[in-house]
Amino acid sequence: MFEKITALELTPFFISFKLASITTVILLIISLFLAWKLSQTRSRYKPIFEAITALPIVLPPSVLGFYILFTLSFHSPIGQFFRDVFGIKLVFNFTGLVVASCFYSLPFMVQPLQSGFEALPKNMLEASYIAGKSKLSTLFRVALPNIKPSMLTAVVITFAHTVGEFGVVLMVGGSIPSETKVASVAIYEMVEIMDYQGAHIYSGIMVFISFCVLLLVYIFNRKQNSHFGGLS
């Protein structure tokens, strides 16, 4: 057992965490503006945008994976555009994985941020506008600092969800060792070849890391709540 652990191939974990980190950073930037816009809009089309954003939660990963694969492949105009203009291919490599993960994890970043923004007292934002501050300045100086717990939840859940994804990465990335073979896919393959010991170790590590991350989030949120004593 000990030998097995020392001889463990860690690359799938490394790829998983690299993928999750990059996806989280990209999504944080996109979602900040998207969630802010969704929380502030009074448009009657808001439910349509909310429904589109939430789609990846309910769609089977295979459906999402299929569409992404189809859209990014050379058979579609988008795939052709990226090949012809930038000379990159977006399927069966790491770049494709990042693009697919961004779609797949989008709601996990947008929703906590949006509900954080929506829970802010409207008067507080209006006080900032009256003080002469623009919407952008209000977002960064008033809204964001007061939704730290929501932001942390969004970042951690997005990260964890990306680490945990399976169907989409398998379809869009294939399972190319050292390129797109992430931990969840590696476990699947181990089970398939009946390497139960390896699957146990990999799965155990995943459970342990996920638990620690979630525990830290809950401890932090508890401290934040007692520190701020709610918004005033």
Next chain:
Amino acid sequence: MIEISIEKELLGSLGKMDLCIDLRIDRQSFVALSGQSGSGKTTLLRIIAGLEKAKGRICVDGEVWLDQNVYRAPQKRGIGFVFQDYALFPNMSVLENLLFVKKDKALAEQLLEMTELSELAHRKPATLSGGQKQRVSLCRAMMNRPKLLLMDEPLSALDPSMRTKLQHEILSLHKAFETTTIMVSHDPSEMYKLSSRVVVLSQGKIVQDGDAKSVLLRTQGSQKFSFEGELLDIVKVDVIYVAIVAIGQQIVEVVLDEGEAQNLRAGDIVNIGTKAFAPILHKK
């Protein structure tokens, strides 16, 4: 001079109503805006601040803020606004809340001094009492030396002794900065103490407009004094009836005859007045 002439359809307590206001306010005056809840006071204030849109025209000292073709954003109106629920920024200290509006440390310190908040300058809003929070909010509203200060029931969440203290502070700030002020209030003593003019709204229209005394004083004709109260109960005692009436924070008993008692129901708003005797004032 502030000229307001606006119209807006809104949902009041009795269904749809039209807010239709025509108002001219002199510079440096202190106007109290009163009326039942749902009469459009807060909406009027928010329209003046630019937080809500309306049809019509608002012109302040010759600058057009609202017109058919013009809508000046709240950021560019240079006003101060005090919210009922303070609306302080929880992530900033008291001093930072003030400096957020304008980086003028001397003014911030002067304001904190005037409102006895200097010692709390580095505390976060969550650690302050309601009265302290509202003073911070008031100071913050004065930070850009506003031409126009709008206050939406600034004192209604505070206890009576804190109200009195803040009334003095509002008045001294009003005098020191010569700010034109519009304040929504329900409290007659507050309006009397602070304002030079009282405007009463009902169902989106101005129904009374005048100096504090003529609008607020309830006595008519030869009445020596008169109070408005809510009838809580009528109790039959032998051959007479006793009405229990709540006037402000106090409850009084008034004797009624049978005819009077039959016309009244618990929950009615009544006027209690007397003509025959001069009221006696005692210092407590």
